[in-house]
Amino acid sequence: MSGAAGIPSVNGGEDVKSSAERPRQTPLHAVHERLGATMTSFAGWQMPLRYGSETAEHLAVRRAAGLFDLSHMGEITVTGPGAGAALDYALVGNLSALRPGRARYTMICAEDGGVLDDLVVYRLDEDEYLVIANAANTDVVFESVRDRSAGHDARVTDATGDYALVAIQGPEAAGVLAPLAGGLDLGAIRYYAGAFGAVAGHRAWVARTGYTGEDGFEVFCRHQDAPAIWEALSAAGVGAGLVPAGLAARDTLRLEAGMPLYGNELGPDVTPFEAGLGRVVKFDKPGEFVGREALAARAASGPVRRLVGLTIQSRRIARHGYPVLADGKPCGSVTSGAPSPTLGVPIAMAYLEPGADEDNRVLAVGIRGAEVPAQLTDLPFYGRRH
């Protein structure tokens, strides 16, 4: 068997940094080793790919809860009286309008409208924002935000080395976290909001955000406190069915939830409009922002291709880069594909050229020489019941 000697890649992200540097370890590295995790090199970090069966980890998050180490994510702080205005200029969203204690999904674009990264931005306080970047893009996001903040009364810091991030996701997440989050009323933290508090006695920013399509929390803590927080959550979650979950499960969870992954659905060659996320571009916010002109033109002309969901009529997986065919002719390309543990069939996201799905054309995916029928499916593939 070939391919097993190298560790299977997580879609799109493996070894994005080409440097020969030894991959960085998160503060939970020893915990992952003790749990017997299969580790993978991801965006310059050594990360747990799975602890056992990724399918079981996926289903545990849907039915109970999963615990994730996401300490590879980039944390960039923007502070000062001009922080909101600086982010309004640097990003496509209206961050000065974000209320303290709330979060926003947004993007940073190049002058030509291409996506440099998708981000979650928390307004921790009136003059303090926390920008979460994908690990592979942390340097680009930090440098871009810093450069674009010139002239604003704002200080931009790459604080990735100071933060660890532990996420607890799934219907049981709130119940497991609540007894450990003394003094925090989790019920008062709405979706896409957060609050400072203590988790297992350690100060943390606790946010009701995630990348799984489930209810859950992301706990941003100091590096040295991550193991204690992880262990406390693990112990508290035993009865509720909480399991550690790796990047493999995270990828299939976000795919079912129809969430884009940078490097797959998003990149410098697409604008937010192609990805169906044009709503993140706030043309009506005060002042200029980088990419406005190009994005306005794209908004007016309409996207040149469109992100869609596909259900594959086979057990084989339509993977990143595989061609999509309409009546046998190439009409697009798969961006992400995986078996859907929830639906029991392989699913995929793909960019289609305009008109590819018109006139009842029969869609298929070219899977290593075979034309496998595919069905257009509304995104997301999975939505939780509230």
Add this chain to the structure above:
Amino acid sequence: MSVPADRHYTPEHEWVSIDGTTVSVGITDYAAQQLGDVVYLSLPTAGASVTAGEPCGEVESVKSVSDLYSPVDGEVIEVNAELEGDPSLVYAEPYAAGWMFRVRVAQDGSGAPALPPDLLSAAEYEELTKSAG
């Protein structure tokens, strides 16, 4: 990670269990751990002739697709039909219920099964996986 001493191995992370001229083939625990949950298998069909070092199927997991190589020359005499319905057996029990196919190999001049000279012992294979990190 386990490497049973009762069989041979290949650098392609397959195991070979020899019983007379019948050779059973599967993938190792190391390979299974690296692959994760197997979702689809393409195996050679009974009656097909296979050649050592040549691709004879595919193993598709959540994260990757890998070619399956025949470790020996011979004729496929049996394929594990259970894997068709439940490919997850490969991950769960790579050395037992997750076996993939059986090949009948020729005999050499002394009546012993004709096998490639480069099959690895359990100790040699274990060494190889350690050096692979």
